[in-house]
Amino acid sequence: MTKKVFTPGLIILFWICIIKFGTAQNTVSESRNVLHSVPFNQVNINDDFWNSHLKAHAQTTLQVCISQMRDSTKRISNFEKAAGLKEGRHEGIYFDDSDVYKAMEGIAYSLVNNYNAEYEKLLDYWIDLVAKSQQPDGYLNTYYTLSYPNERWTDMEKHEMYCGGHMIEAAVAHYRATGKKTFLDVAVKFADYIDATFGPGKHHWVTGHEEIELALVKLYDVTQNRKYLDLAHWLLEERGHGHGRGAIWEHPKLGPEYCQDDVPVSEITDIKGHAVRAMYLFTGMADVASEKKVPQYVDALNRVWKDVAERNMYITGGIGSSRTNEGFTEDYDLPNKTAYCETCASIGMVFWNNRMNLLSGDAKYADVLERSLYNGVLPGVSLEGDLFFYVNPLESDGDHHRQRWYGCACCPSNVSRFMPSVGNYIYVKGENEIFVNLYMRNETNMEFGESMVRLIQKTGYPWDGNVTFEVSPSQASFFSLKLRIPGWCKSFGITVNGNTINNPETKNGYIVIQREWLAGDVVELVLDMPVELVAAHPLVKENLGKRAVQRGPLVYCVEQVDNKGIDLDEATFGQNPVFSLIEGTGKLNGMILLRTESQQGNKLIFAPYFTWENRESGKMKVWIDYDEGTCLYKTAQ
């Protein structure tokens, strides 16, 4: 039984569009002196590695999501009922609406990358359903509307604002993709309703699953209506003061810390509770901190980031080791077989670390972003885009399999909205600087001060570390090109127009090339990318006496399919193992696999972790036993 917290009376809100909309292209206000991601719609990815994933997304994942929403589950049916087109109560889980919104967000992004009239028509239909499902006061949630119309806002953990947040994100994406306001109008009406209902002097609310905070900042960004930003800020400030109400808060094992309601956000020191919620909270905090300059938030985020990156993150960039709370336990408690590492949490790591990078201009956040992207997010969907992982262990006895869908389907729908927007994370612009955070083959033509800057990036990344840039400003321009030195990279060489830079300036993990750029300038970056053995901190008990294999941004693993007849539990690295780079075949065609010899004399084949369970099922391990040996000199970062 949930305690009834608050039931609003009937609020009739005449929503008038007085806000000034930006254009779909002009996504950032030039007046804010902060860093901005160059949005994916200004980046044309033409990269072998990423295009195979984007193609699988466009051709398969999206279709799987649409079909699940519409045909195999009752998610669209719930909206049809709420819209009055059908009769009946809500069917499914109370947060199922959010999957529809995430699917819609993914479809909207996909329209930008690969326009598809049929998808736009489908979106229009779904938007119409959503709009019709919205209550006159702006409230929107099919679970409560259909089944418990009088119990709105009775349990802070029932995801009403979470679903609303995803609705806002989808609406912003749709507006940006199409310029149409049909969906955005619904989002604004909802946000205005929330703003009218909650806030100082109104009602308290602690979001049980954070999400709306970052969504409201997006809504502010697109509308420039500051009240959404202030509402996000207020929602953040509600936390940690005992306002939380709902079953979770009473739960003997979970309690307030499960949803980060144990301390005020400015006082956060340690990572706690549900991993995805924490990521969305921190992303929202970083967004608000960036817009409103809240140094306490920045301090808290720096503290908790260190706690995550230095004590609570898997080598895959995955987080949340426990199934019990889908989240965090004790520092350094990072078991492999029972690792939870929800795909959504890795997506959250990308979001949060992107925002931390924007706040600071520090590459260390992009390092974690890259780690989570390649090794935490990518494993979440099969190479063909049709099967999903919710949980991503680092070791399996062969009993962990990709599934077509999940009852709780947050991960597939999250992957589906994330994948087509990966271009968001490549470039960042500052006042007088362009940051390159990710290496993939692409072209962009970005507005930059007075001029346009065309950047052509060519690379075989993540399979090799050579990256070439052709930098062509529309007119001679003085600015800094900042190339991230990936955290995995120990040494690099760099040339401009063929001349080695002998005094490269590095700052916050970037190579800074400050010069007057002329059309056709060429920068060549060579990142040394050997195979590395990696040791975990000795307090990670599970990995004592073990090593993982990494090359460039990719964590590798041994899978039984590549190592038939070998007992992978017995396999041990001898002293100074050496790896040969070999070519993947079949589904791994075009990829680089690694081959080495175990101490027992067996050949061991390593494949990128993100590809596991795409062929035959079987044992898989990331961390392999290692014989420390008697070496007098050893590589040790």
Place this chain on the structure above:
Amino acid sequence: MTKKVFTPGLIILFWICIIKFGTAQNTVSESRNVLHSVPFNQVNINDDFWNSHLKAHAQTTLQVCISQMRDSTKRISNFEKAAGLKEGRHEGIYFDDSDVYKAMEGIAYSLVNNYNAEYEKLLDYWIDLVAKSQQPDGYLNTYYTLSYPNERWTDMEKHEMYCGGHMIEAAVAHYRATGKKTFLDVAVKFADYIDATFGPGKHHWVTGHEEIELALVKLYDVTQNRKYLDLAHWLLEERGHGHGRGAIWEHPKLGPEYCQDDVPVSEITDIKGHAVRAMYLFTGMADVASEKKVPQYVDALNRVWKDVAERNMYITGGIGSSRTNEGFTEDYDLPNKTAYCETCASIGMVFWNNRMNLLSGDAKYADVLERSLYNGVLPGVSLEGDLFFYVNPLESDGDHHRQRWYGCACCPSNVSRFMPSVGNYIYVKGENEIFVNLYMRNETNMEFGESMVRLIQKTGYPWDGNVTFEVSPSQASFFSLKLRIPGWCKSFGITVNGNTINNPETKNGYIVIQREWLAGDVVELVLDMPVELVAAHPLVKENLGKRAVQRGPLVYCVEQVDNKGIDLDEATFGQNPVFSLIEGTGKLNGMILLRTESQQGNKLIFAPYFTWENRESGKMKVWIDYDEGTCLYKTAQ
């Protein structure tokens, strides 16, 4: 006062040349089922890196040596006196003859690489002096002959056999270079005299400074007269049985272990005493073990090799930490500033590890050879070939300088004979296999079974790790090409005729490519060569909390000249330092230097250790303080 051990009576030896000489080209007996180095005279080095050193040797070092022998010191003068051309006693140190022989050996090698009629003429003159200095019975040593004619063989540490050994090595080199027997005849006469004087049923002798053992095996190799091999074996077996006599044996601090006379050689377990002596001993033991199959020697060598490589070797491949005994102390006692690391000992490491590699076909010995070659031997001579290091510390306050010559001049003359023979260490032939141990640009055309095999090796090593081989047997031939995977290398890729080898066989540290080779076959090897931080074993107290920098085979150092205004004692690596590869200038033109930022925010420039003290004098350090930091995942071999 040295105790008189033994004075031979007048022995008239009618030396008759009954031995069967091989040809100068056919340097190895095909009947022995062992591995053989392809001699440098069959290898044409056309490598930028090595040619600069070889050019400095030919143009400068040799001339310095000749001038020192003839003009600045009394070394040639001693021979002129012994030959009856001048009057007077011996001047200089009692082992100065050996420097002349080493210079002669260097000149002989140089004739092969760069024929020079003037040098051949000079050699002929010096050989004539040596021949005339030889006593009728075959004895040859200007110190005793000129100053103490009646005290021959009274102190086993007085280097009579050491000097004789260098004489034999020089004679063999001269014979192989020119085909002339003038010098070899002297060597044979000396060796026969030794053989007639010492041995079972004759007199005991323990060589106080080993050298003649390996020389006698060379003499056996060129003459195929087995008695020289047996004599070498007998001399080895003399050790450790209390036969040693002389001042050193009575010395309170040095004693028998100083010259490895404390235990019989088959019982050696630990490295002890004078480093150069130990190296020459082990080289001789390996030679005898290889020729005569002495498993106890192989076992002893394996034991002591591990003791050296795993507990008593500097990262530079230098050995011998103590000035007191020019040798070894306790395990892991490897101080940096007071490191002795005599250049000759590193040359000895090359010799010994070459022999261990030939005995075993194991690349680990070539790894140590390479380490000592690039970082232990090369620093022994200035880039211009004119100045020398005897002692090679790994840290200096700026008070350690290269010198034009040394009173005890073993190192300059040793470098002078070593450098032009570096080609000896590239290729090894076996029954049905060709090993590549060193990577440098060269061409060779070697006899191999029924056919000739032409190998063209192209590479920018040690500055990059890409190596291409064109393999052209005179007729289609089935054999294994074995490419060493350097110990520093963690990952590689390999193609044959453009096709990636996906199942490369590796054995004993080599990539084994077994196939029928056809003229024009091309092998491409890519050895990943990032900058690496290296940690010493924690029992090396001096390097606790420190890291050294290595890239490929080269150890790097910071020198004040590159880091003006920076207190190198304070410089500390932060977490995950990253290095940019930059171009050397001036004397370091064509070399790759490394640039990083210290934890204190200073730029630090690293140059290859072998280049240190070639520009301005100043502080130098190999091991730099390191902040272990809080990383959750770290590279750790």
